[in-house]
Amino acid sequence: MGDVLIALAPALAVSTWVFGAQVLAITVVAVGACVAFEWLIQRYLIKGPATIGNLSAVVTGVLLAFNLPSSIPLWLVILGAFVAIAIGKMTFGGLGKNPFNPALVGRVFLLIAYPVQMTSFPSVDGSSGATPLALAKGVIKGGGSVSDVMSQVNFGDLFFGNHGGSFGEVAALALILGGLYLLARKVITWHIPLAVLGTMALFSAVLWFVAPDSYLSPAFHLLTGGAILGAFFMATDYSTSPMSRSGGLIFGVGIGLITIVIRIWGAYPEGMSFAILIMNSLVPLINRIKPKRA
Amino acid sequence: MKTFPRGGIHPPSNKLSSGEAILPLSLPASVVVPLSQHIGAPAVAEVAKGDRVVVGQLIGKAGGFVSASVHSPVSGTVTAVEPLANGSGIKTPSVVIAVEGDEWLPSIDRSPELVPECRLEGPEILSLIADAGIVGMGGATFPTQVKLSPPPGKKAEILIINGVECEPYLTSDHRVMLEHPSQVLVGVGLIARALGVEKIFIGIENNKPDAIELLRKVASEMVRVLPSIEIVPLKVRYPQGGEKQLITAITGRYVPSMGLPIDIGCVVQNVGTALAVYEAVQKRKPLIERVVTVTGKGLGQPSNFLARIGTPVSALIEAAGGLPSDAQKVIGGGPMMGRAMSNLDAPVTKGTSGILVLGASEAARCAETACIKCGKCVTVCPMALEPYLLSRLVQKQRWDEAEAGAIFDCIECGSCAFTCPARVPLLDWIRLGKTEVNKIIRSRLSC
Numbered sequence: 223m224g225d226v227l228i229a230l231a232p233a234l235a236v237s238t239w240v241f242g243a244q245v246l247a248i249t250v251v252a253v254g255a256c257v258a259f260e261w262l263i264q265r266y267l268i269k270g271p272a273t274i275g276n277l278s279a280v281v282t283g284v285l286l287a288f289n290l291p292s293s294i295p296l297w298l299v300i301l302g303a304f305v306a307i308a309i310g311k312m313t314f315g316g317l318g319k320n321p322f323n324p325a326l327v328g329r330v331f332l333l334i335a336y337p338v339q340m341t342s343f344p345s346v347d348g349s350s351g352a353t354p355l356a357l358a359k360g361v362i363k364g365g366g367s368v369s370d371v372m373s374q375v376n377f378g379d380l381f382f383g384n385h386g387g388s389f390g391e392v393a394a395l396a397l398i399l400g401g402l403y404l405l406a407r408k409v410i411t412w413h414i415p416l417a418v419l420g421t422m423a424l425f426s427a428v429l430w431f432v433a434p435d436s437y438l439s440p441a442f443h444l445l446t447g448g449a450i451l452g453a454f455f456m457a458t459d460y461s462t463s464p465m466s467r468s469g470g471l472i473f474g475v476g477i478g479l480i481t482i483v484i485r486i487w488g489a490y491p492e493g494m495s496f497a498i499l500i501m502n503s504l505v506p507l508i509n510r511i512k513p514k515r516a
Numbered sequence: 517m518k519t520f521p522r523g524g525i526h527p528p529s530n531k532l533s534s535g536e537a538i539l540p541l542s543l544p545a546s547v548v549v550p551l552s553q554h555i556g557a558p559a560v561a562e563v564a565k566g567d568r569v570v571v572g573q574l575i576g577k578a579g580g581f582v583s584a585s586v587h588s589p590v591s592g593t594v595t596a597v598e599p600l601a602n603g604s605g606i607k608t609p610s611v612v613i614a615v616e617g618d619e620w621l622p623s624i625d626r627s628p629e630l631v632p633e634c635r636l637e638g639p640e641i642l643s644l645i646a647d648a649g650i651v652g653m654g655g656a657t658f659p660t661q662v663k664l665s666p667p668p669g670k671k672a673e674i675l676i677i678n679g680v681e682c683e684p685y686l687t688s689d690h691r692v693m694l695e696h697p698s699q700v701l702v703g704v705g706l707i708a709r710a711l712g713v714e715k716i717f718i719g720i721e722n723n724k725p726d727a728i729e730l731l732r733k734v735a736s737e738m739v740r741v742l743p744s745i746e747i748v749p750l751k752v753r754y755p756q757g758g759e760k761q762l763i764t765a766i767t768g769r770y771v772p773s774m775g776l777p778i779d780i781g782c783v784v785q786n787v788g789t790a791l792a793v794y795e796a797v798q799k800r801k802p803l804i805e806r807v808v809t810v811t812g813k814g815l816g817q818p819s820n821f822l823a824r825i826g827t828p829v830s831a832l833i834e835a836a837g838g839l840p841s842d843a844q845k846v847i848g849g850g851p852m853m854g855r856a857m858s859n860l861d862a863p864v865t866k867g868t869s870g871i872l873v874l875g876a877s878e879a880a881r882c883a884e885t886a887c888i889k890c891g892k893c894v895t896v897c898p899m900a901l902e903p904y905l906l907s908r909l910v911q912k913q914r915w916d917e918a919e920a921g922a923i924f925d926c927i928e929c930g931s932c933a934f935t936c937p938a939r940v941p942l943l944d945w946i947r948l949g950k951t952e953v954n955k956i957i958r959s960r961l962s963c
C-alpha cells in the first residue's frame with residue numbers, strides 16, 4: 223500500500239501546483255477522516271484488532287480526495303469519507319471483503335447527493351471551470367461540432383494537468399508515471415490498465431473514424447476525466463477486481479466499454495466511476511471462470 | 517531455454533553447501549531403521565532381538581506389491597524390534613541395531629571401479645532393484661520397481677531424470693551429479709532398459725552449469741556403452757522439480773488431472789535414484805546409505821554427508837558444526853516442501869534429502885492478516901488452482917466444492933503461501949482439506 227501512496231505523490235504535487243493549497247487541505251482531511259472512521263468502527267463496532275496499519279484507509283482517503291473538485295467544502299469531504307469507509311468498506315467486514323471500491327462509493331454518493339458542489343470546478347488560468355468532457359458534451363449536444371470543442375482545448379494542458387476537473391484526475395503525465403511505478407514494483411500487472419485504456423481507445427477510435435465531426439478523438443478520451451486515474455489506481459484495487467489475470471482483462475474491457483457508452487450517450491459527461499462500480503459488481507461472476515488448466 | 521508454462525516463483529536459493537564434497541559420515545553407536553520408509557505397506561521384520569546382522573543383509577521384507585525391502589545399514593546386533601518415533605514424532609515399527617565393526621555382505625562389490633556394461637534384461641534389472649529396496653530418493657519414496665512397471669495397457673515412451681533440485685538449500689543431487697556422473701549415467705541406462713524406452717532426458721536447472729557440462733561430457737565419452745541421453749538445461753524456476761512441471765517443461769505434455777505421468781507415456785526418476793540403481797544392479801549393493809545435505813545459515817559447516825540409513829539426525833547436525841544457539845526449527849527436506857521435525861533422535865531414512873536448521877529470524881512466522889484478494893496465489897500456482905478459494909472452502913468445511921476445485925491436483929509446492937502478502941497459511945489449509953476430502957472419498961467407495 224505504501225507503494226500506491228508513492229505512486230500518487232507526483233499527481234498530488236501537480237494538482238497542488240495547478241489548484242493551490244486547498245488540494246492539500248482536502249487530501250489531509252479525507253485521509254484523516256477515512257483513517258479515523260476505520261479505527262473507530264474497527265474498535266467499537268467490529269471490536270477487532272486495529273487494521274489501519276495496513277494503510278488501505280490512507281489510500282482510500284487519497285483516492286477519494288483525488289475524485290473531488292478543489293472547491294468542495296470540507297464537511298462534504300468528511301461525509302464522503304464516512305460513506306466510503308463505513309458503508310463502502312467496513313459494513314462488509316473491512317479490507318478484502320468489500321465488493322465495491324470504497325473511494326468510488328464515497329464519490330458517487332457525493333455526486334448524486336450534492337451534484338452542484340461536485341460539478342462546479344474552479345477555473346484554471348481564466349478558462350471556464352467546466353471539465354473538458356463536460357464542455358465537449360455541452361457543445362456537441364448543442365449542435366456544435368468536435369472542431370468547436372478542439373478550438374477551446376489544448377492537449378498540452380490536458381497532459382500536464384492544466385485544466386478543470388476533479389483535482390487528482392487532471393495530471394495525465396504524473397498519473398502515468400505513478401502507474402508505471404506500480405507496474406515496475408509489481409503491485410499491479412498490466413492487464414487491467416491496458417484493457418481499460420485499450421478498449422476506450424479502440425471504441426472511441428472506431429466512432430471517431432466513422433464520424434470525426436460528432437465524436438471525440440481517442441486521445442481526448444484517454445487524457446480527460448478519470449480515465450488514467452481509474453485505469454491504474456481504481457480499477458486495479460485488489461479486493462474489488464478479479465483474481466486471475468485473464469479475469470482482469472475481461473473486467474478492464476467492460477470498464478472501457480461502459481465508460482465510453484456513458485460519456486457519449488449517457489446523462490453524465492464522465493462515466494469512469496460508474497463503469498468501475500458496475501464491473502465491481504460482476505467480479506464474483508468473473509471469478510467463477512476457472513484458471514485455464516493445461 | 518525450457519521451463520514449465522504456468523505459475524512458479526523464485527525463492528532465494530541459499531545453496532550454502534553446493535561447493536562441499538560428499539563426506540562419508542562416521543558410523544554411529546547404534547542405528548534405528550524404520551520398516552516403513554516408503555509409500556505403501558511397511559516391510560515385515562526378518563530379524564528379532566539378539567540376531568547378528570551384517571551390512572546389506574535383509575532385515576525387512578517388502579510387505580506387498582507397493583512396498584520396499586529394508587536392509588541392515590550396519591553390522592552388529594539387533595537390540596530391539598519395536599515402534600519408535602520418527603521425525604514427526606509418530607511411532608513406526610523399527611529395527612534397532614547396536615553397531616559392531618563394519619562387516620559387509622560378501623556379495624557386495626565395494627571396489628570403486630566403474631562397471632559400465634550390463635548384460636541383464638529388463639525383468640532381471642527390475643528384480644535387482646526390488647531386492648535392493650530402492651525408492652524415489654528425491655523425497656517421494658515411492659518404490660522404484662513399481663514405478664518402473666507400467667500397469668497393463670500403458671506403455672512408457674520417455675524417461676525423464678530429475679536433476680533439477682529446485683528446492684532451496686538442498687545440494688545432494690547436485691553433488692551426486694558432480695562426483696558420480698558416470699555411475700548416474702549408467703544407472704539411467706539401466707532404468708531405461710528396465711522400462712524399454714529409448715527417449716531419455718536429464719533435466720537440470722541452469723544454475724548448475726558445472727553439472728550440465730560434466731554430464732554432457734561424460735555422456736559423450738561413454739557413448740559406446742550408453743543409450744543416447746539428452747541433457748536439458750532448464751530456466752531456474754520453482755517448482756520445476758515437481759514431476760508434472762518437469763514433464764511439461766521437457767516434453768510439452770500435460771499429465772491429466774488426477775492422472776499419472778505414465779498416462780502420457782512418461783516416467784520420472786531422480787538422479788539419486790539413478791545412482792542407487794547403478795549400485796544395486798552393478799555392485800549388488802542394497803540401499804543402505806544416502807547423500808544428505810545438512811545446512812542452515814547458523815550452522816558452522818553446511819555439508820553433504822554420505823550417511824548410513826538409521827543414523828540419528830542429531831549426529832548429522834553435530835557433524836555439521838552442532839545446533840546453533842539461536843536454532844528455532846529443524847526441517848526434514850527443504851524450506852518449501854520439507855516438514856518440521858519434532859524429534860532430532862529420529863533417523864535418516866531413504867527419503868531424507870536434507871536437514872535444514874533455521875534460526876529464529878528465518879523460522880518466525882509473520883502474523884496472518886485477512887486475505888486482500890490480490891490474486892497472487894492464483895497467478896503463481898503451477899497447477900492452475902485457486903489457493904485462496906480452496907483454503908476458504910476448507911475453513912468452511914465445504915468439502916464437495918474443495919474436491920470440485922481440484923484440491924487433489926495441489927502438489928503442495930507451497931508457492932501460494934510463499935507469495936501471499938497477507939501470509940495466509942494457504943498450504944496448511946489445503947493439506948488439511950486433502951486429508952478430509954480423502955476420508956470422504958474413501959467412505960464413499962466403501963459403501
Ligand code: SF4
Pocket residue numbers: 896897898899900901902903925926927928929930931932933942943946
Ligand atoms: S495450491 Fe498447491 S500446487 Fe498450487 S501453489 Fe499452492 S501448494 Fe502449490
Ligand code: SF4
Pocket residue numbers: 886887888889890891892893894903904932935936937938939940942
Ligand atoms: S495471495 Fe493471499 S492475500 Fe492474495 S488472494 Fe491469495 S490468499 Fe488472498
